[in-house]
Amino acid sequence: MKILAIMRKELESYFYSPVAYIVFSAFLLIVGYLFWFILIASKYASLEPTLYNAAFVLLLATPVLTMRLISEEKKNKTIELLLTSPISPAEIIAGKFLACLLLYIMLLALTLQYPLVIASYSPNFDWGPVISGYLGMILLGCAFISVGLFTSTLSENQIVSAITSFGILLLFWMFGFAKDVLDNAFGQILENLSLFERYADFLRGIIDTGNIIFFVVFTLIWLFMATRLLESDRWR
Amino acid sequence: MIELNNLTKYYDNFRALNNINLKVEKGEILGLLGPNGAGKTTAMRILSCFIPATSGTAKVAGFDVFEDSIEVRRRLGYLPETPPVYMDMTVESYLEFVGKIKELNKKEREKRIEIVLDRLGLVNNRDRIIGTLSKGYRQRVGLAQAMIHNPEVLILDEPTVGLDPNQIIEIRSLIKDLANDHTVILSTHILSEVSASCNRVVIINEGEIVAEDTVTNIENKALEKPSWHIILKPAEKQDWKQVITNIEGSELIAVSNQDNVYDFTLRLSNKDDFDSLFSKITSEGAIFRCIEPIKASLEDVFTKLTSTDETKEKPVSTDENKIKETSTDESKGKQTSTDEGKEEK
Numbered sequence: 001m002k003i004l005a006i007m008r009k010e011l012e013s014y015f016y017s018p019v020a021y022i023v024f025s026a027f028l029l030i031v032g033y034l035f036w037f038i039l040i041a042s043k044y045a046s047l048e049p050t051l052y053n054a055a056f057v058l059l060l061a062t063p064v065l066t067m068r069l070i071s072e073e074k075k076n077k078t079i080e081l082l083l084t085s086p087i088s089p090a091e092i093i094a095g096k097f098l099a100c101l102l103l104y105i106m107l108l109a110l111t112l113q114y115p116l117v118i119a120s121y122s123p124n125f126d127w128g129p130v131i132s133g134y135l136g137m138i139l140l141g142c143a144f145i146s147v148g149l150f151t152s153t154l155s156e157n158q159i160v161s162a163i164t165s166f167g168i169l170l171l172f173w174m175f176g177f178a179k180d181v182l183d184n185a186f187g188q189i190l191e192n193l194s195l196f197e198r199y200a201d202f203l204r205g206i207i208d209t210g211n212i213i214f215f216v217v218f219t220l221i222w223l224f225m226a227t228r229l230l231e232s233d234r235w236r
Numbered sequence: 237m238i239e240l241n242n243l244t245k246y247y248d249n250f251r252a253l254n255n256i257n258l259k260v261e262k263g264e265i266l267g268l269l270g271p272n273g274a275g276k277t278t279a280m281r282i283l284s285c286f287i288p289a290t291s292g293t294a295k296v297a298g299f300d301v302f303e304d305s306i307e308v309r310r311r312l313g314y315l316p317e318t319p320p321v322y323m324d325m326t327v328e329s330y331l332e333f334v335g336k337i338k339e340l341n342k343k344e345r346e347k348r349i350e351i352v353l354d355r356l357g358l359v360n361n362r363d364r365i366i367g368t369l370s371k372g373y374r375q376r377v378g379l380a381q382a383m384i385h386n387p388e389v390l391i392l393d394e395p396t397v398g399l400d401p402n403q404i405i406e407i408r409s410l411i412k413d414l415a416n417d418h419t420v421i422l423s424t425h426i427l428s429e430v431s432a433s434c435n436r437v438v439i440i441n442e443g444e445i446v447a448e449d450t451v452t453n454i455e456n457k458a459l460e461k462p463s464w465h466i467i468l469k470p471a472e473k474q475d476w477k478q479v480i481t482n483i484e485g486s487e488l489i490a491v492s493n494q495d496n497v498y499d500f501t502l503r504l505s506n507k508d509d510f511d512s513l514f515s516k517i518t519s520e521g522a523i524f525r526c527i528e529p530i531k532a533s534l535e536d537v538f539t540k541l542t543s544t545d546e547t548k549e550k551p552v553s554t555d556e557n558k559i560k561e562t563s564t565d566e567s568k569g570k571q572t573s574t575d576e577g578k579e580e581k
Contacts, residue, residue, distance in 0.1 A: 005336035016324035081320035084284040085337045086309040
């Protein structure tokens with residue numbers, strides 16, 4: 001109930017401000033371009049390369065969506081209202097996470113036109129990888145949002161929040177590079193931590209429980225840290 | 237209803253509160269008075285569970301603010317220094333949101349929203365975006381937020397800041413009305429604010445309670461060193477300043493002179509010295525154009541409360557003799573009338 005109240009308020013305020021509209025248009029413009037360009041260049045009825053590249057655009061877009069979540073409350077002192085109301089930090093974080101996830105899913109839903117376009121021209125289009133790809137994108141979004149929510153709790157400056165979030169996400173993206181360089185256990189560990197290696201599996205149509213668990217645990221860890229950080233204001 | 241025991245708060249090495257002990261009974265309006273940085277906001281933030289105390293305990297309605305923080309927050313309405321409003325929401329949707337997170341169900345929410353909108357004069361502004369409201373109206377929305385769940389305890393950090401005089405009067409009477417079934421703590425650095433709405437005052441300075449009393453007592457204490465605002469047209473070649481400075485413990489403050497009319501603040505260590513002074517100056521042909529007793533300001537209260545006893549007592553004894561020597565009937569009359577004026581104010 002209280003989580004839903006936070007979620008609704010947060011979702012509404014996304015659309016009161018220009019941020020959501022700007023991120024939506026930029027994302028759709030870039031993904032539209034990617035879709036057209038990749039289709040023309042490869043002449044291959046697959047969505048995999050488009051979705052793979054779209055994930056990088058999402059990496060850049062999500063911190064912009066998450067940066068204000070807690071930072072703005074701290075800056076405008078509305079955090080005093082939330083923290084002095086009978087609502088726990090976990091509920092605040094959960095409500096905000098769900099609001100941003102819902103917005104993110106709306107954004108993804110707007111890209112469903114591309115598989116529909118391909119499917120209408122190719123009668124035996126394989127929907128499997130598309131469905132698993134979108135599942136992967138949602139899980140990836142959970143991971144992005146949880147990191148962004150954590151960094152938003154760190155600072156009352158939205159820009160600082162966004163940049164810290166970019167940094168952390170890029171790092172987790174680049175962990176995947178290690179497998180080509182380090183042929184040992186350490187390289188293996190880094191590869192396992194890579195968000196994008198796991199995401200690529202989904203795009204190939206593989207739904208691996210290990211990958212799902214990884215994303216869920218990854219998200220919960222960051223959300224937990226965000227909650228503790230928000231709570232710590234009360235006992236620090 | 238509210239109980240603070242040995243409450244101490246450090247921000248790093250800065251001591252914001254030192255061993256505060258305080259009890260507030262149900263239905264009481266307590267004024268926390270102090271200059272900026274005295275620790276008022278810190279104390280209120282601890283009570284409202286926003287920040288923890290370094291040591292000591294605070295209880296609201298029997299619940300510890302740290303141990304049973306959620307229970308305390310259910311019973312408490314808090315208006316911080318900056319009204320915690322979302323600039324992009326309308327007044328009504330904001331109160332709707334606050335009602336939800338304060339655990340009101342739909343029916344109660346609708347009822348309470350109407351009540352607080354009405355009590356705070358916001359009915360005509362219910363559909364306005366908060367960001368477009370003036371500071372005074374935002375303050376009202378902030379108050380509405382604190383009252384929405386009809387809490388037992390209200391903590392108001394400078395509730396009348398930014399309001400115009402009419403609104404201040406409205407809000408003060410609102411706070412007085414609330415006192416019947418609520419316990420209110422409000423902070424301010426304006427003495428008249430406290431005298432208008434509070435039963436009891438606690439004065440804090442540098443994190444310590446320096447006085448705890450009723451409003452009248454506090455004001456009287458401050459008036460031990462009475463002051464007047466005076467506009468004087470002295471007789472020609474009269475050395476009026478000498479007359480004043482001859483009185484022990486007298487002070488002349490902010491003297492300005494325009495066309496041989498002097499405007500200044502006079503401070504005496506003994507109220508009765510004024511009689512002699514008045515008669516002496518007028519007997520030489522000077523005219524008083526204005527004699528206005530200055531009411532105790534917060535600064536006076538502080539000087540009074542923090543000054544040592546030695547400096548207070550010294551001048552008094554010597555001055556009494558002087559009054560007997562020089563007082564005349566005329567000056568007595570004048571003095572009584574200024575006294576009356578003082579009391580009326």
